[in-house]
Amino acid sequence: MTIDKQLPSTRTAELDSICLKAEVIPVITIERLEDAVPLGRALVEGGLTVLEITLRTDCALDAIKRMKEALPGASIGVGTVLTPAQYRQAEQVGADFVVTPGATEALYRYGVESPVPMLPGVSTISELMTGWQYGYRRFKFFPAESSGGAKAIKAFGAPIPEARFCPTGGITVDNAESYLSLPNVMCVGGSWLTPKAMVDAEDWDGIRELARQAAERFHH
Ligand code: 3PG
Numbered sequence: 001m002t003i004d005k006q007l008p009s010t011r012t013a014e015l016d017s018i019c020l021k022a023e024v025i026p027v028i029t030i031e032r033l034e035d036a037v038p039l040g041r042a043l044v045e046g047g048l049t050v051l052e053i054t055l056r057t058d059c060a061l062d063a064i065k066r067m068k069e070a071l072p073g074a075s076i077g078v079g080t081v082l083t084p085a086q087y088r089q090a091e092q093v094g095a096d097f098v099v100t101p102g103a104t105e106a107l108y109r110y111g112v113e114s115p116v117p118m119l120p121g122v123s124t125i126s127e128l129m130t131g132w133q134y135g136y137r138r139f140k141f142f143p144a145e146s147s148g149g150a151k152a153i154k155a156f157g158a159p160i161p162e163a164r165f166c167p168t169g170g171i172t173v174d175n176a177e178s179y180l181s182l183p184n185v186m187c188v189g190g191s192w193l194t195p196k197a198m199v200d201a202e203d204w205d206g207i208r209e210l211a212r213q214a215a216e217r218f219h220h
Pocket residue numbers: 027079080101142168169170171189190191192
């Protein structure tokens with residue numbers, strides 16, 4: 001591994017200003033393009049203004065474009081980015097940030113040059129150390145619950161106290177606080193705010209209410 005160039009610290013500051021706006025980031029997979037805007041609007045109206053849309057469906061990029069246009073007050077992240085090519089697609093649709101489930105050298109290198117900040121996924125201290133060497137200071141901790149949970153993040157804080165995390169994977173309304181109470185956790189993410197049954201039923205009022213409750217309960 002040769003590291004020619006490190007991430008500029010402005011990218012870390014940009015991520016901080018996005019994550020400061022929300023303690024909870026809904027992780028959203030859009031199955032039907034027409035759901036994108038009403039679903040996003042319900043979450044934003046409920047008080048959750050930072051959203052992650054995963055690239056797990058064919059309509060994801062179009063959904064992100066529509067949400068960027070219709071919801072100017074929201075910060076839209078593109079998630080499940082596995083390759084530099086997908087990172088580039090996220091840039092092209094106007095992503096405010098990029099989230100990856102894990103981190104490869106190729107992604108770390110691409111992120112160093114990109115104008116769009118990345119929250120790289122890590123689940124071990126060695127992965128964290130690699131990102132650290134590239135200049136990354138903010139990470140997704142994934143899959144959180146099966147990788148040691150809040151205890152692991154607390155332990156990461158001993159050798160690398162400056163790193164801060166957004167854990168996702170198995171976070172619920174019941175365990176979110178155990179993460180959010182740690183000094184090195186900036187926010188949590190998860191799919192529990194957009195239950196499939198509610199999305200399928202187009203229950204936007206119900207989702208707005210779920211978002212409102214989460215925004216109120218986990219307020220800074
Ligand atoms: C993610 O990519 O962050 C996860 O799929 C979200 O995990 P969850 O469905 O367990 O909340």
